[in-house]
Amino acid sequence: MQITVLTLFPEYFDSPMAASLLGKAVENERVGFRTVQIRDFAHDKHRTVDDTPFGGGSGMVMKPEPLVEALESVPPREGQVRILLTPRGERLTQPLVRELAESSELVFLCGRYEGFDERVTEWVDREISIGDFVLSGGEPAALMIIEAVARLVPGVMGNAESGVDESFGEGLLEYPQYTRPAEFRGRKVPDVLLSGHHAAVRRWRRQQSVVTTWRRRPDLLAQAALTPEDQYWIDEAAAAESGQSAGGRSFGIKD
Numbered sequence: 001m002q003i004t005v006l007t008l009f010p011e012y013f014d015s016p017m018a019a020s021l022l023g024k025a026v027e028n029e030r031v032g033f034r035t036v037q038i039r040d041f042a043h044d045k046h047r048t049v050d051d052t053p054f055g056g057g058s059g060m061v062m063k064p065e066p067l068v069e070a071l072e073s074v075p076p077r078e079g080q081v082r083i084l085l086t087p088r089g090e091r092l093t094q095p096l097v098r099e100l101a102e103s104s105e106l107v108f109l110c111g112r113y114e115g116f117d118e119r120v121t122e123w124v125d126r127e128i129s130i131g132d133f134v135l136s137g138g139e140p141a142a143l144m145i146i147e148a149v150a151r152l153v154p155g156v157m158g159n160a161e162s163g164v165d166e167s168f169g170e171g172l173l174e175y176p177q178y179t180r181p182a183e184f185r186g187r188k189v190p191d192v193l194l195s196g197h198h199a200a201v202r203r204w205r206r207q208q209s210v211v212t213t214w215r216r217r218p219d220l221l222a223q224a225a226l227t228p229e230d231q232y233w234i235d236e237a238a239a240a241e242s243g244q245s246a247g248g249r250s251f252g253i254k255d
């Protein structure tokens, strides 16, 4: 996959794109990475890229010419997706990350200042937000998407399985993980994980995923395919919180 970032701050990406998994992906040429300096497409000798907003108001707005010309400097190719980072965009989710991972090239357009001229949106394929908060520029948002997408590119992650079992894999948060020592400052690892009983471990992990998602992110449950046993665990957790016990058939797991 090729990644191209149009930005006023190319140096922002220097360390993150050289470190850890991303660094290796670039080194192994699973991911190609380059930046384009938007300011190189300014029209005046001061290399101006912003101006005051029509209609008044505080702050500056990025001018359309340098942004669109920077976009046009990237050769089009099949499977290319041009993305504008903006808090007004569609929310980034793991299904969207998986969709973007199928692209041949992601081109990120990073805005700065108070925003950009709205006409620029006609030159991109998607507008994406990484969450309901405002950053002072699109660079951290682009980096987050790159980080989430690159690990799904074939050959980037060492362990092929670790992309499947994780949080949001099935629309649920991930179960908790433990490693040695089995007891740390009086806190013990749940017995089931030491039992060597694979089916029991799988079941306990599913229960943990379901109940943690119910507790922390109930909004995700609407999209998840829940089994009757999953629903029992939720009812049981809800009953425990309200001081009652779950009725009906017992699926209970001790932890």
Ligand code: ADE
Pocket (backbone or CB within 6 Å): 085, 086, 087, 128, 129, 130, 131, 132, 133, 134, 135, 136, 137, 138, 141
């Ligand atoms: N630029 C500023 N805030 C942003 C956000 N939340 N997501 C994407 N791009 C942004």
